[in-house]
Amino acid sequence: MLIFASEKSRFEKRVMANTEYITIKNASRKVLNRMRQIGIDKAQRLQEVQKRWDAGEYKNTEIVQL
């Protein structure tokens, strides 16, 4: 993500092998609120999966035994 490389004041970039680490510092309140909301939305979707499992809705779905 070369776009971050020139913005050294707020962004740090490290590259290790095939992995690139980008840190966005001092993100705005708006960005942080959005990030938090994405997490809450994801948790709710995962909770719905749990409810379906608990209600037996996956009983006809193949479960791979490891």
Place this chain on the structure above:
Amino acid sequence: MEDFIRIFRSPTGDVYHITLSEDHSVLSSEVIDTLRDVNIVGIELRRLAGRNTTGHEVMAVLESTIADFFAEHENVIICYYCDFINPIPHTSKNTMPPQEYRSRLFANMFQRYSHQHGITDVRLSVVEINGINEKYYFHVIYRETHSLLASMIGRDLKEGFDK
């Protein structure tokens, strides 16, 4: 694009549910318009039953499940959010936050799988977004041929939500 769903039961009886599905919800309309035939796929993983430590066997199956899906879908960029709400079993208090733990774990899984299978043309970008007292993590897995799009996604995560 159809959702890809798998459910696994570990030898210790723990049950894991993984979904890979098209997810453009974190991107701005400008980036979505640029994607054309490339799909952004999110990963959602949940333990449905059990509280045993997740062993290497389960990790390896999860890695290969995601890798096989990625290999079978050439026009896919995987973009997932490391969630912070569900706690990590077997971690004591005062250690790193769950989202940071997940970010490190998933990055290690990616690196290990890539190394073991000699994969050199797939990359991972770990985007850490910091506030004063909070951190969030996005991971973007992409082929080198999609580097420009991955850059756009990264920029979108940084700037898109500020608009």
